[in-house]
Amino acid sequence: MIDLKDASLYINRELSWLRFNTRVLAQSKKDELPVLERLKFIAIYGTNLDEFYMVRVAGLISLYKAGVQKTGSDKLTPTEQLAHIREYLHNEKILLEDRFNLIRDEMKKEGVEFVDFKDLSEEMQNSLKNEFYEQIFPVIIPIAVDATHPFPHLNNLSFGIAVTLKDMDGNIKNGLVRIPRLLPRFLKIDHRFIPVESVVEHFIGDLFPGYTKISTTPFRVTRNADLAIEEEEADDFLEMMEEGLRLRNKGSVVRLELTGNADRDLVTFLNDHLGVEEDDIYYYKSIPLNLGALWQIVGDKSLSHLLLPNFTPKVIPPFDHESIFSIIEKQDSILYHPYESFDPVVKFIQEAASSPDVIVIRMTLYRVGTKSPIVKALIDAAQDGKQVTVLVELKARFDEENNLRWAKRLEDAGAHVVYGIPGLKVHAKIAQVIRRKGNGLKSYLHLATGNYNPGTAKIYTDVSYFTGRKDFNDDATRFFHFLTGFSKRTRLGKLYMAPIQIKPKIIKMIDQEAKHGKDGHIIMKANSLAHAEVIEALYRASQKGCRVDLIIRGICCLRPGIEGVSENITVSSIIGKYLEHPRIYWFKHDEPGCYISSADLMPRNLDRRVELMTPIFDEKLKERLYQVLILQMADNSLRWVLRDDGEYDEVSPQEGDKIIDSQEILEKYVNKIYDKTNKKGSSYVKRLTEKLLQES
Secondary structure, X not given: OOOOOOHHHEOOHHHHHHHHHHHHHHHHHOOOOOHHHHHHHHHHHHHHHHHHHHHHHHHHHHHHHOOOOOOOOOOXXXXXXXXXXXXXXXXXXXXXXXXXXHHHHHHHHOOOEEOOHHHXXXXXXXXXXXXXXXXXXXXXXXXXXXXXXXXXXXXXXOEEEEEEEEOOOOOEEEEEEEOOOOOOOEEEXXXXXXXXXXXXHHOHHHHOOOOEEEEEEEEXXXXXXXXXXXXXXOOOHHHHHHHHHHHHOOOOEEEEEEEOOOOHHHHHHHHHHHOOOHHHEEEEOOOOOOHHHHHHHHOOHHHHHHOOOOOOOEOOOOOOOOOHHHHHHHOOEEEEEOOEOOHHHHHHHHHHHHOOOEEEEEEEEOOOOOOOXXXXXXXXXXXXXXXXXXXXXXOOOOOHHHHHHHHHHXXXXXXXXXXXXOOEEEOOOEEXXXXXXXXXXXXXXXXXXXXXXXXXXXXXXXXXXXXXXXXXXXXXXXXHHHHHOOOOOOOOOOOEEEOOOHHHHHHHHHHHHHOXXXXXXXXXXXXXXXXHHHHHHHHHHHHOOOEEEEEEOOOEOEOOOOOOOOOOEEEEEEOOOOEEOOEEEEEOOOOOOEEEEOOOEOHHHHHOEEEEEEEOOOHHHHHHHHHHHHHHHHOOOOEEEEOOOOOEEEOOOOOOOOOOOHHHHHHHHXXXXXXXXXXXXXXXXXXXXXXXXXXX
């Protein structure tokens, strides 16, 4: 009998994530994409890697230093994982530079260049000289380092220049120039982008008068940025989070990035003070430090012709002209973002805020963005005297500061604000509105797989679900009572809540479907699959002949295709211009058989977070979601398939095959519905939707 806990059956979580980021990087080589679309994927790759080092690598380093050898299902120790990660990234750095160089050459053909200050014409240098003295010189910070000037504290993701100087007596000095984030990463003349450090380096002598420059080295540091919060010891959670954010910039340095021609003496000078492991020092020959800053170029409006045409999310009838409340009263509805606009979700809260009949608005906020029309509507509602209850999750990583600001503003407006639950992170996406209707009360509910963030709703695919079902609303009321009260064992009736209900329900449904053997079929779409108990259940289902199709964008610790274990399991990953974000769980023989959720299939989501999973009972809505799953499994343009060794193969259309780009097809599908309904009216939606689903 095969031991399903055997370490060889599991892929390491961190190595799986690295392969996901490699798939992101692979988009930068697609010749069919405009050149700035390809540059965009390098920016995404860099931003992803920053967070990976700040959190995951930093965590492994902390475990290693503490002598902890605790392992996951794959049994790799922190020491072994660090060795694999460092080797992987140092090897991939070569590929990264090759991709960037190819894109840079193609940009040059389009008249867009990366140019160092020294390579500019005298006229351009003089132009930048004026800009330097007016915009840069007043805000950069020259720092001497000697017996009376200690090495400064460098914040997380600090960027600067290390310098070696000589005074008039021949004495050698070392120092730094800190380049604040408020400065643009690149200065621009026409369509030439000049790295800010190449301009600053030219004027080092003016920053240190009386000294001569001997050598300079641009550098960037990454610190451990994971917040360690002792919630039980906190009297004031808000104050504790503010202190935690201040401490984030004081975490140990875990990575040092340098240019390829870095002066060795300056590297030694830096690392004598920073103490970074040699294998965590990365030298880049030709790419700029801070790849995420390439968004400055991608977002340059004068270069929009080098991007794919923008898709405008559509508001499909009846959401374009009817009250959200009247729509919900008539029928359950699903929106699939970003193809269908997020505007109706915003309108739901705005209508509730302005309606004199609405008495209660409750919702959870995880990542809402810096300019949130939803939070503005909640503030208006609270100021208008409505009962507004908001769970603002202050532990949403890297959004803590923004959420703190919104929480304070909501409190000031009179809303009842809950800052989270001790020991758990609230990741559920739910909004409930209660209004007077006749002599009674009527409740309206929105449940979703994604955040209440109109900005990310344009680039993340997600599912929104509107319903007026009484049983769902009764559960929603109990859920919010759980958030604001003391109950620790709340169970819902029709909805499912983690950490108590979702994992057992998913495992039970997998085991039930497995009983149907070869007639069984499971499709699960999620961001990540890492929970050992769920993986074991899927292995058991496969062993009984049940077909299992997984659409996992990022981390997947399950190994498909292993004889006697997982030969009936396939794992696909869709990587395209939109970030695949919904969690949709489908079981052929279950009733209702289709579920949407905020929860990924990971220990943190199922065991340590407050999440929701929603059954979809309406047959037409189930069919819509099923068609999306089938379409993505047929994709031969954006899909990758996981092998049993942990590597991924990119799927390509064979000769004579029809090209299936699932994201492009969904854009065209929604455009077609929008165009037809504008001409023929909202009564046309039902028939057209059914026809298009049949065609697909």
